[in-house]
Amino acid sequence: MTSSSTVSVLSTTDQVIVVCLSGELDGDSCGRLAQELKPHLDQAVQRGRRLVLDLSGVERLSSAACRTLQQVTGHLAQEPVPVVAATPAVRRALDEAQLAGIRTYDTLADALARLPASDTTPDEGLRGEVFGLRSKARTSGLIGTAQGMLMARYDLRTPAAAFALLREGSQHLNVPLRVLSSAVVTAPPPTTAAVWFPGRGTHPAPPMTAFLHASDGDVTDRRQVLAAVLAEALALSDAEAAEVHLTDPAQDDALFLEKHHGLSVAYWDHIALVTEPPVVCARAQLRREPVTVPDIAEDLELGAHPAGQALLSAGSHAVHSQPMITADGHCNGTLTLHWTEPGSWLTSEQQKALSVLADEVAAWRSWYRRTVLLDALEYLHQHHESLSQQHQSHSRHG
Template identity: 40%
Template structure:
């Protein structure tokens, strides 16, 4: 007698759900591993700068500010490493900083752009892009200041292998990298034959069930801050001019908002971190 594979039995006894949970746990551990060196560097800077007792105290400072302003710890760590150190004798990290109003997000139907959470903005731009393009597969990436590449932030309709492979995208080998370089929308009519992809990227995309894709850069001025891509289960022709115009408008509006977020919300979080470090009563961070 020959045994046969019964997917229904796996689902019935919860095996598929457990596999999904384990995959999500692996992705979480991978994200922690990739963020650890950056966060450790920021911890070292903060320990030296504010004479903190240990790395735990430095992390507590970032975590406190992260929670207060709803900004990722990794985002704060990257800013601590990248930006010029403050005058430790002053309560302001950025004295004389001019605050600007938040750019509109009417393309996403978000009225209060000044209080919008970055994660919600990215989720909404993904869903809006897929609605305009007419598909249910896609992803959003954000630019990395240090490497110039793109990190995966949001995705839907794409498998685990796709998400793992494209967790980070460098400057070559994909249509989204090309769109970021050109700061222009890129349509791939057929993934199987498009020369823009490396062979590894091509195999992974086809395995995910995508035969074509369209990438929209999130831009402001001469900078690309991120990318939103729609994937299709069949080869496509060029999108309609009205679709392209709508996506262009959305990409530029979200790009301007992301720039404002970096220059306002993230800097507000750093100001708070600096103030809390100078006045230990505001935080549990310990000093030597």
């Protein structure tokens, strides 16, 4: 495929294989497209699994690529391959091609729900596993980019050595691998061989915010902090569900779902990575002010969007999203609340309290990036040689 296209193969239990494609599928990519898909289709048949083709990450699907799909799947007209085509352009291209061997769906949830009963009746656990794997696939490109940068910077021989370095830094500083990879990609290159960031001096103390003081946890532990945020938001608002997104600088400040409570997997699959409205958190990020949707069904844009439809299907009818604004006016995340009944549920006092909480989280996140993340990058820089040698030794004896 083209350099901007990627293929990820996800296998869940003994029932479903999900093949995710992303980027642009044009004439130049047709040869590899056929080479990639045919073995997976054959494997699915041999192992008694169903294959689902996920094109929700595909930006453009050419007529040549459609003909390749026809060649690979044409013999499956009696049992078509479910294909997820989230964008209107890709859906239109597939509809115009009239491929007998595929059946298109708007969402992965729809495709899983319509698998033949003889194969499986996908339950919430199966969907959660599939969606969780697909979420990992969305970040595999970012991790791969970080691996490539580390290989070039430190003259590492293999991607496995670079991944081992990332994993060691992630575990040593308790920083999620995706977050550390994003920092590698966006940070300026090291200025000296000895240290990445000379002259940092004493680390600033974490912000003395009320929610951090109340949680009494480890302020360097990202998961602990965000769990405390959700607990505080739910307690002060009486909402039934909540979600926290933080921006990813390596993906043009797209909103990445970091933590949630009470959300269905079909919904959080749609908001795992949010880049634009009408999703409510993206509206709040864009406007840099709170956004309330008192009735999702009455909101023409959100109600027609797959994320809005997933919310309604899960029984959520009202949402409120609060942007996290730093001292310099930058939005570095959002906090979103859900209610099962329509209405504007927050009182003026609750809105004030939620605004304070969001500002406190923004301050903590800024501190985290200036301290914990820079420490993790420094660890990579100062230990890359010894960690690379350890990896090579393990590989020889493995």
